[in-house]
Amino acid sequence: MSDSQAGLRRRAAVKYPLELKTLALFAFLLLLSLRNLLEAEHKDAVFYGFGSLAAICLFGFIYLFARRAGGRAELTIRYGSVEVNGLPLTPSEIRDIRMDGPIVGIVPRGRRVPPVRLCLDIRDANDRKALILWAAQHNVPVRKGRFMRWL
Structure with missing residues (x-):
């Protein structure tokens, strides 16, 4: 019997997190580096460093904003796996x-921070x-509290 016949399939209504703090940090660093870039000498290594930081x-900033605005996230909970945006994850592949x-991060094995x-x-x-x-049914630990995300 398949999971959809047994009623063990659930499609959750999800979105990508807005991550306002991260967007604000990127915007602040961008403005700071642009200001320093305009004041730096053109042949100085600092000029290239600030240019790289600005880029x-x-x-x-563009990636996170476009991801939130245009991306459609999907989460499907099945009996033996969780599928996130078409990527099936079994309990043995999930660290926690x-x-x-309302923000949920799934950490794969071998990682410390959820991508x-x-x-x-x-x-x-x-x-x-x-x-x-x-x-709980598949012995995957659930931790509550603040966590970092990694690009």
């Missing part, structure tokens, strides 16, 4: 699940409870 911050209110692509904003409490129940 990295601009890329990070971290929750900070951004595995961080989701699950607004519906029933969907969060379904994920917690799935984790």
Whole structure:
């Protein structure tokens, strides 16, 4: 019997987190590096350092903003796995699940910080409870509290 026939498949309503603090940090660093870039000498190594920092911050800011605005996140809870944006994860591949209110991060084995692509904003409490129940059934630890995300 497949999981959809047994009623053991649940598609959760999720979005990507907005990450306002990260966006604000990138914007601040971008503006700071642009200011320093305009004041630096053109042949100085500091000029290239601030230019690189400005490019990295601009890329990070655009990536996070575009991801939130245009990306559609998907979370499907099945009997033996969790599928995040088309990536199936079995319980043996998951180190732990971290929750900070509606923000959920799934940490794969071998990682300490959840990657951004595995961080989701699950607004519906029933969907969060379904994920917690799935984790408890498969002995996947669930940690509550603030956590970092990694690009």
